[in-house]
Structure formats: C-alpha cells, structure tokens
Amino acid sequence: MTELLTMISVYLGQAVMTFPEWRPALLSLDFGFVGLGEFHLRWYALGYIAGIGGAWWYGSQLLKRASLWKSEPPLSQEGLDDLMFWIIIGIILGGRFGYVLFYMVPYQMDVLAADPLTVLRIWDGGMAFHGGILGVALVLWFFAAKRGVPLLSVGDIAGVTAPIGIGLVRIANFTNAELYGRPTDASIGMVFPEGYVPGSTPPAFNWxxxxxxxxxxxxxxxxxxxxxxxxxxWIPLIVLSILIWKFGALKRPGLVAGLFLLMYGAGRSIAENFREPDSFVSGLPEWLTMGMILSVPMWLGGAWLIWNALKRQEKQV
Structure with missing residues (x-):
C-alpha cells in the first residue's frame, strides 16, 4: 500500500495525504453467541448523539439567561427537554424520507420498486440534510402551535444549536471515508479508499x-x-454565538434562524464545488448540484426571516 501511494504521489507531483487508518466504528461487539451478530458503534451515530446532546446543553444555557431575550425565554427547561425528543424524531424521519424523495424517487426508482422496504432501512445509509431540516421545521411549527410558544424564538434556538451537530456529523463523514471531494492536484489532496466490499457500510471498509x-x-x-x-x-456557530452574546440577536425573533439558513445555504453551495456529486444523479449541468438546488429554499426562507425580524424592529422604534 505504501508503494501504491508513493506512485500516486509521484504521478500527481504533490505531497499526497493518506486517509488515516482508523475504523468507521469506535468499537465492535460480537453478539453472535445469542444470534444477534456483530454490533458496531459507529462514529457517524456518535456524531448525531453528541450533536443532539450539545444542542440540548447550549439551548439550556440560552434559556437560563433571561437578559438575552426580548422579554422572557420562550421555553422552560422542561419544554426544551420535550422539544429535543421531537426534534430527534424530525431529524430521523425527515432525513430519511427527504433522501428517498430527493434522491431515490428521481434517480433510483428501480431500487424502490424492487424493494419498497428499503425506505425503512436507515441503517443501510441514506440521510438528506435538507430533509432533516424540513422535518425539524415541521416539528418546531407543531410544537409551538401545541404549546402556545413563540415559533420564531424557538426557531432561533434551533438555528444556533443545529451547527453543533452539523459540524460533528461532517467530521463523522470524514472518518467514514464517504462524501469525499472531487479529484485535485492541490497539496491538500487526500487519497481516500474507494474500494467496494459487498454488504459493508461504508463500502470501502472490510469488516x-x-x-x-x-x-x-x-x-x-x-x-x-x-x-x-x-x-x-463551526463558522455559523461562532458567528451566531457572537451575535447573540454580544449584540442581543435573540431580541429580534427570527433573525438567528434566518441567518443560520442563509449561512448554511452559502456554506453548502461553496462546498458543493469541491464535493464529488452523487454518481446516480444525472441530468444536471456540471456547475450545478442537487445540494445547491435544495439550498435555494433555505436562501429564500432565511432572507424572509431576516427581513421580517428587522422590519419588526423598525416598527417598534
């Protein structure tokens, strides 16, 4: 393997970085003796767990500081605890069904027709972030309506805490050697394992x-x-946190949520120029990807939320 990478490095004329030799799972436990097979505690799952835990902790800190809000915090700690449970449901269902709707229905309908139950096999991979955002948005709307709490302020909490999970899950994508970038001759290039092992996830790892x-x-x-x-x-998290703690952004309901949508849409659109497009997505020009298309509603929604937040402030002056 060393000889292979050296040859690639010489061929490209650059100092190629090699993918770290870590496994996509923190640990593996064999339950074969009770007929359950092997269980893998994956970094990807840990990214979601740590992200949700971090979001809950940060949201709790915001709710403890009444001075950060226009009048009073929109939720109690108990309310936040309940909301996080439903957000988890929204992330899972929205992410999975978003992947099916955005990617499988247009491009892999033959797979769905041959095995409709693949919709439920979330463990086989396939989660769409934009679907997860839609799922969380529906949860926030339903929760706010049912509890009688201000939707925009609850959305602001989601807007500043969501980047924690996004940053961690993207690192987990890296440890899985998945969703890697386009070929490059830059010195920052990395050689990812792209082999295929039937029945494994990610496909380049032999369990x-x-x-x-x-x-x-x-x-x-x-x-x-x-x-x-x-x-x-990490950039949205830092920027939004500064705006909240130093400039009182939470006192303008909807501003933080709108800025998050705009910043994510911008970051995703920039990153799409470096990310290898899904092989099964066809019919799009080279300069356009599905990730860019799905980010357009985030741009529009974010711009409206920011305009609405600033307009409200002007009316009160």
Missing part, C-alpha cells in the same frame, strides 16, 4: 479483516467533509 480496501487507481481528492464541517457548522 471481516478490519481494513480499508483500495482498488489501486485512487486519485487524491479534496477532503470536502472537513470543508463542510467548517463552512456549515
């Missing part, structure tokens, strides 16, 4: 030998998962 599988013709690619982690997660 029997506990090794990544290389085909031998890999090219250096952009580590676009890390770009996305920064652009979609």
């Amino acid at each position: 029997e030998t506990k090794e990544w599988v290389y085909r031998g013709d890999e090219l250096a690619r952009h580590p676009s998962q890390l770009y996305e982690s920064v652009l979609e997660g």
